[in-house]
Each structure stands twice: as C-alpha cells, then as structure tokens.
Amino acid sequence: MNHNTPLSPRPLRHLSEVHRGVLSTAQLRAHGVSAAYLTEQCRAGGPWQQILPGVFLLHPGPPTSEERLHAVLMYADRETRAAGVPAQPGAQERAGYPQVMITGLAALNLHGFAGAPPLPQLERIDVLVPRLRRLRSTGCARVVRTPALPDPCQVTGLPVAPVPRALADAVAQLSDAATVRRLLMEAVRGGHCEAASVVRELNQARLLARPHVVDAVDSLVAEGRAIAEDRLYRMVREHGLPDPVWNVDLRLPGGPHLGGVDAYWPEQAVAVELDARAARQGLRQDEDAMWSEYARKREHLERLGITVVHVTPRKLRDSLEQQATVVRTALMASGDREPAAYVVVLPR
Incomplete structure (x- = not known):
C-alpha cells in the first residue's frame, strides 16, 4: 500500500446517527470514502444523495x-x-x-x-x-x-x-x-x-x-412602552414602594410646563421617567435634539430639587428588583435634601 491507495470506507452507520445523516465531502473523505465510492452511492436510485454542493444526505428520501x-x-x-x-x-x-x-x-x-x-x-x-x-x-x-x-x-x-x-x-x-x-x-x-x-x-x-x-x-x-409601563406598575406593587401619582405633567405655579413624567412622589419630590429614546432611534432624524430635550428637562427639574430617575424598558425586564432599589434609595434620600420647589401636578 502506498499514499495513493484509496482507503476502504469505514462503517458509516454510526455517522448517520452522530451527524444526523448529513456529511460534507471532507468529512466523508476523512472516513475513507473515495470520490468513486461517493459517486456510486449517489447514483440515481442510490442510498445517498447530494443535498447541497459538497454536502450529502446518507439516506434516500427527503431530509x-x-x-x-x-x-x-x-x-x-x-x-x-x-x-x-x-x-x-x-x-x-x-x-x-x-x-x-x-x-x-x-x-x-x-x-x-x-x-x-x-x-x-x-x-x-x-x-x-x-x-x-x-x-x-x-x-x-x-x-x-x-x-x-x-x-x-x-x-x-x-x-x-x-x-x-x-x-x-x-x-x-x-x-x-x-x-x-x-x-x-x-x-x-x-x-x-x-x-x-x-x-x-x-x-x-x-x-x-x-x-x-x-x-x-x-x-x-x-x-x-405599554409593556414597560406595566412592569413599572409591578415594580411599585411587588417591591413595597409607596404609591406615586402616575403619568402626570409638572408645572410651576403660574409658570411654564416642566414636562411629563411616568411616576411622581410629591412628598419626596422624586420622579421616574421611562427612557424611550432608544426605542425611537432610527424613526426620526433629530436624535440629538431629542437627547437635548431629555437633558434639558432633567436639568431643569433637578435645579428645582426634584430627583429624576431614568429607567429603560430593558432594565425593567432584566433587573426589576435593582431598579426598585434605585427608586427606594432616592425616596429615602429625600429627607437629606433641601426642600424642593412647589410644582403643580396635572394629569397627562
């Protein structure tokens, strides 16, 4: 025997089970299957068939x-x-x-x-x-x-x-x-x-x-957004947070509109806002303007002494307890801050 002598094919029954009946030319060659033997097996009416170029099905009938x-x-x-x-x-x-x-x-x-x-x-x-x-x-x-x-x-x-x-x-x-x-x-x-x-x-x-x-x-x-809001409600309910007022607009008395928030605790001056910017990405061309609007609103509220907690739908899905802890910490810290400015809370 020399290096050019074709190998005798090894038993292939076990390969049908291990590889789900599908093998490539290289895999068949590694198991001693010569080109001539492969051609013979894939003849019309034969036991094998080529399903894709270089890929063979080791049984007749559909895959x-x-x-x-x-x-x-x-x-x-x-x-x-x-x-x-x-x-x-x-x-x-x-x-x-x-x-x-x-x-x-x-x-x-x-x-x-x-x-x-x-x-x-x-x-x-x-x-x-x-x-x-x-x-x-x-x-x-x-x-x-x-x-x-x-x-x-x-x-x-x-x-x-x-x-x-x-x-x-x-x-x-x-x-x-x-x-x-x-x-x-x-x-x-x-x-x-x-x-x-x-x-x-x-x-x-x-x-x-x-x-x-x-x-x-x-x-x-x-x-x-509806699913994220439902998770936000569940976060408050299941983790023992005090009930906020939901989906409200904040205004200064006789002054300008400060923006809407998804949840607000008036006594502690803590607001939660769902961050929907990521979900809208690609739907509008003014993402920079949208980000500026968010940043401007948050900065304005915080200057008035209102703590703003931003949460994303993904965080509410993957780490609800952790988000509840963040909100609880903000509520507890309210007693250590200067009193917030009085704002008018209106339904949104």
Whole structure:
C-alpha cells in the first residue's frame, strides 16, 4: 500500500446517527470514502444523495428539518473555511459551525415564534455568513451577508442569530404588512427582546424606508412602552414602594410646563421617567435634539430639587428588583435634601 491507495470506507452507520445523516465531502473523505465510492452511492436510485454542493444526505428520501438545517450550516461553513475567511472573535467557542448561523424565519421558528412558518414549509433557510466571502445562495440555502457576525444563541445545538437580527433578516424578505407586524409584536409581547433592539437592527438593515415596516414599528414602539409601563406598575406593587401619582405633567405655579413624567412622589419630590429614546432611534432624524430635550428637562427639574430617575424598558425586564432599589434609595434620600420647589401636578 502506498499514499495513493484509496482507503476502504469505514462503517458509516454510526455517522448517520452522530451527524444526523448529513456529511460534507471532507468529512466523508476523512472516513475513507473515495470520490468513486461517493459517486456510486449517489447514483440515481442510490442510498445517498447530494443535498447541497459538497454536502450529502446518507439516506434516500427527503431530509428532515433538522437535516436541512445542518446541511445549510455545513454548506455555508465549509465554503467559508475553504475561502480562508479568518474566524471572528469568539468563534472558537461556537460549537460545530464557528463562522455561520441560522437567521430569518427559520431562526424565529427555532426561537419559538408562533407566527413563524413551520420549518418544513420553508423552501429556503437563511444562513448568516461573513461578508468577506461572496458565497452564493443555492438549493435550500439562502445566504445573508454581514460585516460582523453577532454572538449566536445555541438552540437545540445549532447556532442561531439573536432575535433582533433574525427579525431584520426575516422582514427583509417579507412584503405582507400583517405578517411583519405580527412577528414584531410577538418579539416584544413574548419577552424575546425589547423594541429598541429590534428598531436598531431594522434601521441598520435600511428597512425603515418601507412604509409597511414603519407602520409595524410604530405599533411595536407603542406596545413596548405599554409593556414597560406595566412592569413599572409591578415594580411599585411587588417591591413595597409607596404609591406615586402616575403619568402626570409638572408645572410651576403660574409658570411654564416642566414636562411629563411616568411616576411622581410629591412628598419626596422624586420622579421616574421611562427612557424611550432608544426605542425611537432610527424613526426620526433629530436624535440629538431629542437627547437635548431629555437633558434639558432633567436639568431643569433637578435645579428645582426634584430627583429624576431614568429607567429603560430593558432594565425593567432584566433587573426589576435593582431598579426598585434605585427608586427606594432616592425616596429615602429625600429627607437629606433641601426642600424642593412647589410644582403643580396635572394629569397627562
């Protein structure tokens, strides 16, 4: 035997179980499968079939949804490695497919979205790859390129794009306004992410110029605020804070309007304001002006002796107890401050 003598194929039954019946040319070669043997196995009516370029299904008949997902990842990752694309930071920690991940509707399905189609109904599965490689879409694989891969979520052992990125890639392929709105609303109502992160991804994908997307985002932002307000009510109730007056405008007696706040404790002169700037990012061009408005209002209130606590929807979702502690500390510290100016409190 010399180095050119083909190896006898090793038993492959165990590979069908370990790799879910999907292997690449390189993996088959590593197990002693020659090109001639592979061609013979993939003949018409044979036991194997090529599902994507360089990716083979080790059984006849249609692939399962799991096999299609692995085939798409294997195809994209194999081509990316073959092109010599350097692994991005953190790639070594990603099991299986370090430089690619499932995105779009397939990813939303894996994240548990009821509004995403079942995997068998998807003709194509979106796969996110580095932009350095112009990998072509083919078969059931649709390639989506990005200058920087996000950190993936591991779902059933597969690298899957985070919900905001998966939503943006799904929306890019959708023209039905009702479907877009349903998916965006489910993201927030289902607790998958905050409206701000979705709007940011849609803006980066340049999708906010599409009227049906803008309409859906307007509803998304309103829904996100309603959910954040509900969490704010729950924070006060569950963590034993004194009841404030809710959603009020503050004015100086006979003077100018000072601005609205979401909660206000008149005796302690403490206000809580939900920071909605991040959720609106991308929907308006005057973000600097909006920030200046927030800063100006806060500065004016604090000059009058009113403590303003800013909270974000994400903080209310992820650290409700910590936010309650911040508010409680502000209320307790009121006795150590100079009395605040008298302000008129009106319903908003």
